[in-house]
Amino acid sequence: MITLSVIKADTGGWVGHTALHPEMIATAERAIEAARGDLLIDGQVSGCGDDLALIMTHRHGAVAKPIHGFAWDVFQATTVVARDLGLYGAGQDLLSDAFSGNLRGMGPGYAELTFEERPSEPILVFLADKTEPGAWNLPLYRIFADPFNTPGLVIDPKMHAGFRFEVLDLRAERAIEIDTPAGLHDLLLFIGAPSRYVIRSVRSLALGSVAAVTSTQRLSLIAGRYVGKDDPVMVVRCQSGLPAVGEVLEPFAFPHAVAGCMRGSHHAPLMPVAVSDAHPSRFDGPPRVVALGYQVKGGRLGQARDMFADPSFDRARGMANEVMDYLRRHGPFEPHRLPMEEMEYTTLPAVGERLASRWTPIDDTGATDAAAPQSSRG
Ligand code: F6R
Numbered sequence: 001m002i003t004l005s006v007i008k009a010d011t012g013g014w015v016g017h018t019a020l021h022p023e024m025i026a027t028a029e030r031a032i033e034a035a036r037g038d039l040l041i042d043g044q045v046s047g048c049g050d051d052l053a054l055i056m057t058h059r060h061g062a063v064a065k066p067i068h069g070f071a072w073d074v075f076q077a078t079t080v081v082a083r084d085l086g087l088y089g090a091g092q093d094l095l096s097d098a099f100s101g102n103l104r105g106m107g108p109g110y111a112e113l114t115f116e117e118r119p120s121e122p123i124l125v126f127l128a129d130k131t132e133p134g135a136w137n138l139p140l141y142r143i144f145a146d147p148f149n150t151p152g153l154v155i156d157p158k159m160h161a162g163f164r165f166e167v168l169d170l171r172a173e174r175a176i177e178i179d180t181p182a183g184l185h186d187l188l189l190f191i192g193a194p195s196r197y198v199i200r201s202v203r204s205l206a207l208g209s210v211a212a213v214t215s216t217q218r219l220s221l222i223a224g225r226y227v228g229k230d231d232p233v234m235v236v237r238c239q240s241g242l243p244a245v246g247e248v249l250e251p252f253a254f255p256h257a258v259a260g261c262m263r264g265s266h267h268a269p270l271m272p273v274a275v276s277d278a279h280p281s282r283f284d285g286p287p288r289v290v291a292l293g294y295q296v297k298g299g300r301l302g303q304a305r306d307m308f309a310d311p312s313f314d315r316a317r318g319m320a321n322e323v324m325d326y327l328r329r330h331g332p333f334e335p336h337r338l339p340m341e342e343m344e345y346t347t348l349p350a351v352g353e354r355l356a357s358r359w360t361p362i363d364d365t366g367a368t369d370a371a372a373p374q375s376s377r378g
């Protein structure tokens with residue numbers, strides 16, 4: 001069995017929250033290089049926007065102290081680089097001062113998948129910036145439960161039986177498993193509310209194997225305040241009884257609206273981009289997603305393919321730009337701005353608090369002329 005761990009954190013942005021500085025990437029690459037063949041079978045450094053991702057294969061299993069500890073040390077090192085260069089938000093996602101065995105509740109996000117490697121093991125690693133873990137709900141539903149996206153659900157006997165979705169309720173801290181197609185409507189009941197319900201994993205009912213995992217932490221729920229969006233990652237295994245690579249990428253041809261973008265407070269379209277375009281600058285957005293393709297062999301990752309560097313996603317990018325124009329014209333109004341309940345962890349409630357004493361009971365006696373207010377008397 002090998003484990004693929006994708007562990008990410010925002011430890012500083014160049015410039016503002018838009019990108020990673022090359023020196024941060026170089027620092028992480030040196031650490032991975034030193035660990036390869038020892039702690040790790042293989043490892044690579046990648047990123048999306050201002051989030052650095054460590055993509056690692058190893059034999060320590062999921063949530064393993066040596067691997068999480070290694071990632072924590074790398075993020076400490078990139079934080080030092082960020083501080084030295086005066087990068088923005090240095091150490092932003094490292095919510096704790098001391099490492100305590102694993103990264104749960106510490107700030108960095110992780111998606112880990114332990115599996116028996118098949119003779120050919122195509123795997124897609126998705127990295128997103130300026131959004132939250134629930135952003136994967138819609139594509140995961142379409143990949144594993146929607147025959148209009150995934151013909152394999154109808155055609156492939158191994159996929160016909162369906163998939164088991166594990167859904168977390170991030171507010172009540174509980175989990176539920178729902179099988180599709182039987183539980184399709186139950187599944188949608190929850191995952192249609194992606195700020196609270198997040199798909200953590202998907203498993204093949206016929207094969208028993210894990211097909212997809214996501215990172216699920218919500219920084220605001222951990223810290224009780226706004227600490228940036230969670231900028232989630234996802235790993236999906238493909239082919240041979242699991243959805244084909246093209247079926248896994250297909251949902252991203254529709255740039256669905258996600259929460260995130262400017263001040264983590266707006267709905268905006270998720271734009272699929274090549275790694276070289278994963279630098280959200282307009283209105284700290286629009287949110288981006290990149291897909292790295294691997295043919296894992298003997299635990300080695302091999303060269304990553306940049307899956308959205310493909311003109312067939314141009315229209316999704318064009319649509320994302322159009323939707324962004326449309327939403328931006330709402331300015332500070334919903335549904336561009338997130339609903340009040342979701343703004344709870346931003347600085348907005350503190351501003352509203354300043355007006356608390358000016359609220360009065362509603363006066364039902366009608367609007368009557370009064371003396372001109374003080375300010376307009378000249
Ligand atoms: C979005 C994000 C940015 C910041 C914004 C303000 O996830 O992180 O949009 O919220 O740039 O940042 P501060 O308050 O640090 O100036």
Ligand code: MG
Pocket residue numbers: 010012013016017050089092228
């Ligand atoms: Mg940032």
Ligand code: MG
Pocket residue numbers: 010017049050051129130231
């Ligand atoms: Mg980010």
